[in-house]
Amino acid sequence: xxxxxxxxxxxxxxxxxxxxxxxxxxxxxxxxxxxxxxxxxxxxxxxxxxxxxxxxxxxxxxxxxxxxxxxxxxxxxxxxxxxxxxxxxxxxxxxxxxxxxxxxxxxxxxxxxxxxxxxxxxxxxxxx
Amino acid sequence: xxxxxxxxxxxxxxxxxxxxxxxxxxxxxxxxxxxxxxxxxxxxxxxxxxxxxxxxxxxxxxxxxxxxxxxxxxxxxxxxxxxxxxxxxxxxxxxxxxxxxxxxxxxxxxxxxxxxxxxxxxxxxxxxxxxxxxxxxxxxxxxxxxxxxxxxxxxxxxxxxxxxxxxxxxxxxxxxxxxxxxxxxxxxxxxxxxxxxxxxxxxxxxxxxxxxxxxxxxxxxxxxxxxxxxxxxxxxxxxxxxxxxxxxxxxxxxxxxxxxxxxxxxxxxxxxxxxxxxxxxxxxxxxxxxxxxxxxxxxxxxxxxxxxxxxxxxxxxxxxxxxxxxxxxxxxxxxxxxxxxxxxxxxxx
Numbered sequence: 001x002x003x004x005x006x007x008x009x010x011x012x013x014x015x016x017x018x019x020x021x022x023x024x025x026x027x028x029x030x031x032x033x034x035x036x037x038x039x040x041x042x043x044x045x046x047x048x049x050x051x052x053x054x055x056x057x058x059x060x061x062x063x064x065x066x067x068x069x070x071x072x073x074x075x076x077x078x079x080x081x082x083x084x085x086x087x088x089x090x091x092x093x094x095x096x097x098x099x100x101x102x103x104x105x106x107x108x109x110x111x112x113x114x115x116x117x118x119x120x121x122x123x124x125x126x127x128x
Numbered sequence: 129x130x131x132x133x134x135x136x137x138x139x140x141x142x143x144x145x146x147x148x149x150x151x152x153x154x155x156x157x158x159x160x161x162x163x164x165x166x167x168x169x170x171x172x173x174x175x176x177x178x179x180x181x182x183x184x185x186x187x188x189x190x191x192x193x194x195x196x197x198x199x200x201x202x203x204x205x206x207x208x209x210x211x212x213x214x215x216x217x218x219x220x221x222x223x224x225x226x227x228x229x230x231x232x233x234x235x236x237x238x239x240x241x242x243x244x245x246x247x248x249x250x251x252x253x254x255x256x257x258x259x260x261x262x263x264x265x266x267x268x269x270x271x272x273x274x275x276x277x278x279x280x281x282x283x284x285x286x287x288x289x290x291x292x293x294x295x296x297x298x299x300x301x302x303x304x305x306x307x308x309x310x311x312x313x314x315x316x317x318x319x320x321x322x323x324x325x326x327x328x329x330x331x332x333x334x335x336x337x338x339x340x341x342x343x344x345x346x347x348x349x350x351x352x353x354x355x356x357x358x359x360x361x362x363x364x365x366x367x368x369x370x371x372x373x374x375x376x377x378x379x380x381x382x383x384x385x386x387x388x389x390x391x392x393x394x395x396x397x398x399x400x401x402x403x404x405x406x407x408x409x410x411x412x413x414x415x416x417x418x419x420x421x422x423x424x425x426x427x428x429x430x431x432x433x434x435x436x437x438x439x440x441x442x443x444x445x446x447x448x449x450x451x452x453x454x455x456x457x458x459x460x461x462x463x464x465x466x467x468x469x470x471x472x473x474x475x476x477x
Contacts, residue, residue, distance in 0.1 A: 039162040041432040042409045062411055064432050
């Protein structure tokens with residue numbers, strides 16, 4: 001049973017989206033995703049200023065087991081990345097919804113209807 | 129439906145993430161394979177390796193083993209084990225094994241879990257030919273206690289452990305305690321009936337040895353420059369091509385594959401095993417492409433090295449290859465440096 005927080009939205013590719021402001025979202029990977037991947041060893045973060053489209057690969061998380069692409073949930077521009085992950089990739093395992101956040105986007109089209117709410121994500125995981 | 133070792137319930141009760149491996153349900157880790165890896169290098173870890181095949185040979189065993197193995201077992205004395213390979217006619221490796229010289233008329237062998245379907249029939253046919261009594265020991269389990277403190281813990285539980293020399297072993301009835309391992313650290317492997325292995329396991333845990341899974345086992349052995357059958361070698365690879373010349377004894381006896389190996393050694397043009405490191409980010413993995421003036425090769429085993437903090441890997445390359453090669457990761461080309469093995473040396477006791 002993995003943790004699913006009710007204060008945010010989700011994607012089918014196991015990213016979470018936390019709305020911080022009207023047009024700013026914070027993105028990370030879910031507890032389910034970090035558990036599947038195992039101990040993280042490298043996180044390749046996007047560059048601040050990168051323009052990205054919803055569904056595009058935006059960064060890579062690499063565990064001892066495998067490398068996995070992270071997909072941008074929405075369209076926008078990268079305004080901040082979690083630099084701490086360069087030194088401490090294990091934060092993604094230890095606190096995937098908090099200190100293990102990956103990047104923040106200034107979104108250009110708030111199409112959050114496409115995203116799953118926590119109930120729908122739980123259903124996707126077969127946990128509901 | 130996977131087979132279970134005698135310790136499977138214990139693993140599940142203690143937070144293990146179980147995965148299928150060679151037909152068995154085995155612990156991948158108990159929370160963090162990185163923590164388990166570090167603990168083995170600093171203290172002592174405990175591995176359930178009961179999935180491996182344990183076989184006892186009785187009778188006039190030596191002629192059979194002399195014919196089938198890369199190593200010459202007559203170079204071992206009683207209570208000494210040797211690492212080597214079962215070879216085929218072309219000098220290729222059928223499996224890597226540890227062979228225990230109990231006495232002239234009794235030897236034990238531990239071979240891999242994943243090769244049972246091939247190795248058991250192979251050995252059976254030769255046992256019949258050489259009139260050797262061969263017994264697969266289904267009644268037995270096996271644990272490995274590895275790390276700089278392994279001897280300290282084992283001594284408390286099974287006195288006399290520290291006196292066993294490297295690759296030596298003690299045998300008592302149907303139990304073998306050997307100073308062997310697959311991590312590069314000091315350590316012991318206990319081969320015994322299920323109940324005994326379970327009891328020793330639980331006692332060692334109580335003393336402070338930590339359980340470690342297959343994830344840590346793989347990163348530890350790779351750091352130690354140890355091969356994994358199926359990745360670093362297979363039936364098409366000879367001992368000369370994968371860093372195992374040290375257990376290939378070409379003199380004094382006839383054996384399966386000898387002619388082919390003598391020829392290969394004489395020509396000297398075969399590729400050899402080399403170590404690679406990737407100091408920039410990214411992880412070398414099995415089948416990662418390698419490019420060079422020689423054309424193409426692949427990484428045979430690759431992973432992140434928890435002790436070193438960067439990725440390491442092994443590959444078959446021309447003998448003359450040195451300094452660096454190009455590897456292709458995630459579509460990008462990166463430079464990997466060539467280094468000598470092992471990547472990590474045994475911690476000083």
